[in-house]
Amino acid sequence: MAAARPILGLVSLIILAGGVLLQFFTVLSGSVNSSPENQFYFLEASNIGKIPNARNSSRWTFFAICGVNPSNGHNTDCGASVPALAFDPPRNFYTEVNIPQQFIGTHQYYYMSRFMFAFYLIALVFSVIAIFTGLLALCSRLGGVVSALTTTVALFFQALAAALMTAWTVKGRNAFRSGGYSARLGVKLFAFTWVCITFLHTIAKTASLRLRLIVARFARSWLKKPIQITQEKPPR
Numbered sequence: 001m002a003a004a005r006p007i008l009g010l011v012s013l014i015i016l017a018g019g020v021l022l023q024f025f026t027v028l029s030g031s032v033n034s035s036p037e038n039q040f041y042f043l044e045a046s047n048i049g050k051i052p053n054a055r056n057s058s059r060w061t062f063f064a065i066c067g068v069n070p071s072n073g074h075n076t077d078c079g080a081s082v083p084a085l086a087f088d089p090p091r092n093f094y095t096e097v098n099i100p101q102q103f104i105g106t107h108q109y110y111y112m113s114r115f116m117f118a119f120y121l122i123a124l125v126f127s128v129i130a131i132f133t134g135l136l137a138l139c140s141r142l143g144g145v146v147s148a149l150t151t152t153v154a155l156f157f158q159a160l161a162a163a164l165m166t167a168w169t170v171k172g173r174n175a176f177r178s179g180g181y182s183a184r185l186g187v188k189l190f191a192f193t194w195v196c197i198t199f200l201h202t203i204a205k206t207a208s209l210r211l212r213l214i215v216a217r218f219a220r221s222w223l224k225k226p227i228q229i230t231q232e233k234p235p236r
Contacts, residue, residue: 009138012203016131016151019199022192023124023158029189030061031081038075040189041066043087043169046182053093059186060087060172062117087113087168100179102171112168119161126154127200148204155200162193 029040041059046068049056057068059075063085066075088110089103090096096104103109130150136143169185176183 008206009134012206013131013134013138015199016127016134016203019196019203020124020127020131022196022199023120023127026189026192027062027120027124030064030066030075030078030085033075033078035074038066039073040192041075041186042165042189043172043186044068044184045172045176046184048098048176048181051089051093051098052095054089058092060085060113062120065092084114084117086110087172098179100175100181102175102178109168109172112164116161116164116168119157119164123154123156123158123161126150126157130154130203151200151204155197155204158193158197158200162197165193166190 025037025040028037029042032038041061044057044059045054046057048054048058055065055067055077059066059068061075061078063081063083064078065085066078068074069076086092086109088107089099091110093099127150130147133143133147133150136146169190173183173185
């Protein structure tokens with residue numbers, strides 16, 4: 001059992017590192033124009049040339065709105081990188097002309113996409129911290145406790161980000177289609193986001209099991225300690 005513990009910890013670190021890699025692929029979309037980052041996007045709206053200031057095919061990524069290269073289907077002609085880029089077509093295109101009615105007079109898409117941005121970054125930070133604490137967990141029980149806590153926090157915020165991302169992209173796709181435009185979801189970023197949750201959940205479950213074992217072992221060792229009773233000398 002003791003020999004298997006380092007192996008289990010190493011496998012957990014590899015899985016966690018894979019989840020962090022998927023998070024970086026998502027977070028860097030729109031800010032890096034080279035492959036493979038130029039293949040990733042959350043939502044694409046096509047045939048929207050009659051909307052002023054809009055690229056005929058527009059893709060919302062993590063940091064920018066990009067066009068589509070017709071020769072290879074990759075992102076191209078991305079706008080300036082914007083921290084916490086909001087999905088809000090009237091705001092994105094500076095007009096309400098020919099914008100589907102579902103986007104006008106509401107801020108739900110704006111807030112869902114902005115909070116997704118924040119939650120995703122928090123999840124990434126705690127996932128990176130979990131990797132370093134996971135290295136400590138290979139040789140320290142305290143490292144295992146801290147790694148379990150940081151992984152659980154990362155899983156919580158990753159789940160929030162995934163839920164918000166799914167909500168605004170699906171609702172946005174449906175709104176564009178109801179307005180007579182073509183729209184589709186970015187399958188790769190969807191897969192990255194939800195697979196990362198699976199990785200984090202697996203690591204958090206394993207870490208919580210190890211944490212319970214540590215607590216149980218400590219409790220048993222504490223209960224086995226002999227209780228020393230000191231007798232007070234009677235007063236003279």
